[in-house]
Amino acid sequence: MSHDAVPAWGNPPAAASRPFRWKRLVLLLVALVTVAAMAIGALLYWLWTDAKVSTVGKAPFDNALAIPPLAEPTVEKDGTRVFDLRMQAGETEFRDGVRTPTWGFNGSYLGPTLRAKRGEKVRVRVSNTLDEPSTVHWHGMHLPARMDGGPHQMVAPGATWTPHWTVDQPAATLWYHPHPHGRTEDHVRRGLAGLFLLDDDASGRLPLPKRYGVDDLPVVVQDVRFDGSRLAGDRGLMQNVGFLGDRTMVNGTLRPYRKVQDELIRLRLLNASTARTYAFGFADSRDFALIGTDGGLLQRPARMNRIQLSPGERAEIVVRMKPGERVMLRSFPQRNYGDEWQRRFNGGDDTFDVLELRAAERLRPSPELPGTLVSAPELPDGEQAVEARHFDLKRSGINGRAMDMGRIDETVTRGTTEVWTIRNTNGMPHNFHVHDVQFRVMEVNGKTPPPELRGRKDTVFVPHGVTMKLALRFTGPADPDVPYMYHCHLLYHEDEGMMGQFVVVEKGRPAGGPPPGHEGHGGHGDPGSPGSHSSHANQDDHGSHGGHQSHSTHPAHGDHDKEPAPAGQAHGHEAG
Numbered sequence: 021m022s023h024d025a026v027p028a029w030g031n032p033p034a035a036a037s038r039p040f041r042w043k044r045l046v047l048l049l050v051a052l053v054t055v056a057a058m059a060i061g062a063l064l065y066w067l068w069t070d071a072k073v074s075t076v077g078k079a080p081f082d083n084a085l086a087i088p089p090l091a092e093p094t095v096e097k098d099g100t101r102v103f104d105l106r107m108q109a110g111e112t113e114f115r116d117g118v119r120t121p122t123w124g125f126n127g128s129y130l131g132p133t134l135r136a137k138r139g140e141k142v143r144v145r146v147s148n149t150l151d152e153p154s155t156v157h158w159h160g161m162h163l164p165a166r167m168d169g170g171p172h173q174m175v176a177p178g179a180t181w182t183p184h185w186t187v188d189q190p191a192a193t194l195w196y197h198p199h200p201h202g203r204t205e206d207h208v209r210r211g212l213a214g215l216f217l218l219d220d221d222a223s224g225r226l227p228l229p230k231r232y233g234v235d236d237l238p239v240v241v242q243d244v245r246f247d248g249s250r251l252a253g254d255r256g257l258m259q260n261v262g263f264l265g266d267r268t269m270v271n272g273t274l275r276p277y278r279k280v281q282d283e284l285i286r287l288r289l290l291n292a293s294t295a296r297t298y299a300f301g302f303a304d305s306r307d308f309a310l311i312g313t314d315g316g317l318l319q320r321p322a323r324m325n326r327i328q329l330s331p332g333e334r335a336e337i338v339v340r341m342k343p344g345e346r347v348m349l350r351s352f353p354q355r356n357y358g359d360e361w362q363r364r365f366n367g368g369d370d371t372f373d374v375l376e377l378r379a380a381e382r383l384r385p386s387p388e389l390p391g392t393l394v395s396a397p398e399l400p401d402g403e404q405a406v407e408a409r410h411f412d413l414k415r416s417g418i419n420g421r422a423m424d425m426g427r428i429d430e431t432v433t434r435g436t437t438e439v440w441t442i443r444n445t446n447g448m449p450h451n452f453h454v455h456d457v458q459f460r461v462m463e464v465n466g467k468t469p470p471p472e473l474r475g476r477k478d479t480v481f482v483p484h485g486v487t488m489k490l491a492l493r494f495t496g497p498a499d500p501d502v503p504y505m506y507h508c509h510l511l512y513h514e515d516e517g518m519m520g521q522f523v524v525v526e527k528g529r530p531a532g533g534p535p536p537g538h539e540g541h542g543g544h545g546d547p548g549s550p551g552s553h554s555s556h557a558n559q560d561d562h563g564s565h566g567g568h569q570s571h572s573t574h575p576a577h578g579d580h581d582k583e584p585a586p587a588g589q590a591h592g593h594e595a596g
């Protein structure tokens with residue numbers, strides 16, 4: 021620094037004191053800068069170290085794991101399984117003596133496990149007793165767009181929405197959750213989520229662990245943070261992925277354990293967190309067998325010791341237990357999550373103990389896992405694609421556009437296969453979920469995908485620097501007026517606008533348009549009346565049992581639903 025600059029200062033009162041004052045000022049400034057730098061350094065150090073979360077060894081896992089009850093449907097004469105789901109507010113005692121305001125289906129938190137078999141007709145009476153509109157989306161389900169429960173099928177407070185469809189896909193672990201545009205994160209975080217398990221004849225014959233709640237355990241994983249008695253929902257300073265909790269729950273149970281009595285235990289893992297990605301494994305890093313992904317069983321079990329699941333993804337794993345042992349299901353740090361900053365401040369460095377399995381002293385023997393689970397997973401063939409589309413993931417929107425309820429972004433032709441290229445150069449992790457379909461991952465950065473991405477998928481993790489090629493087949497039914505969604509399933513991003521809409525149309529037909537102004541409209545006007553829903557039906561033209569008498573009132577395009585693929589032929593065809 022040059023001393024010549026000294027006289028430039030203002031109006032010095034007395035010439036004699038000038039040099040002294042200048043020195044003192046410099047010293048003061050140096051001291052201030054040093055203190056500020058140290059304070060900032062200390063703050064950054066504190067933020068950096070504080071940002072890394074671990075619950076390993078913090079507290080004993082001494083709460084018995086809750087198992088969501090299996091919903092008991094009423095079965096109508098034609099075999100239709102009718103479920104009731106009531107969205108309701110309540111209070112849940114996650115911690116002894118502390119009542120936390122929550123939402124749930126048919127209870128105060130989460131919902132029952134729905135279950136149906138391929139070929140069965142399903143109807144769900146979804147009633148909303150909350151004080152705000154919501155929706156229920158059937159994540160992973162192949163069904164008509166107006167049954168999908170996306171943001172266009174709002175259920176007003178006090179209203180009932182009654183979607184129905186024919187289950188027309190392989191055995192899988194699906195789930196359901198709200199999807200109101202702009203409010204999804206809030207509704208899911210408060211507790212609205214549940215499993216929807218699908219069965220089929222082929223999987224029923226396999227010697228897999230399949231006794232629900234015994235050797236076949238639902239594992240719905242969510243991260244939470246408590247603000248006093250309430251569930252917190254705020255984002256930290258540098259959290260650009262959305263809300264991140266400081267502890268995890270399984271099926272709404274904090275620090276859970278489960279006693280098991282069989283050698284082989286199947287875990288149906290669902291990441292129902294709003295923003296957090298997990299890398300599941302066991303504390304001793306033992307191998308497990310991955311047997312299924314989002315949309316069904318893999319062709320053969322794949323042995324591994326980690327499975328990464330971003331929000332919305334599922335995995336079915338089978339782990340071998342030794343008599344009398346305790347083993348912890350854990351989520352480990354993730355190197356592929358992003359740069360050091362992202363990993364530290366957005367959850368990639370975190371470690372969570374998730375669920376302790378306590379084996380009995382004597383275990384029932386389990387049959388060995390079959391070498392082949394399905395002869396050929398039902399996956400689209402990218403070679404047959406007639407259309408290529410590109411999706412650039414940015415927090416500000418997909419392909420540079422934020423979600424607009426009134427805009428159809430893509431129009432696809434029923435019965436065709438397409439290749440979608442998903443790219444993330446956004447510096448933060450995203451994922452990608454497509455409604456209605458289960459797709460094939462063809463390539464990850466130009467390479468053959470790893471085993472966990474070779475099965476049926478509806479949601480994939482796409483961290484920064486990853487480009488994925490997907491093959492998708494759209495079998496309909498066509499509906500030019502009602503769109504399906506594709507979006508980032510980090511729900512904060514989705515709510516901000518990382519979502520787009522596609523319609524499935526008959527060949528050569530244009531897209532219609534969703535009706536304008538959906539906010540709060542009453543869910544397709546069939547509150548409570550069990551017959552009126554049929555006017556929307558076209559899916560139940562599938563399959564062989566009788567069907568609804570009101571079909572004749574429906575406009576003709578229901579007839580086009582008959583698919584060329586064997587998947588359309590309901591039950592019976594697998595019997596051979």
Ligand SMILES: [Cu+2]
Nearest residue numbers: 450508510513
């Ligand atoms: Cu995202």
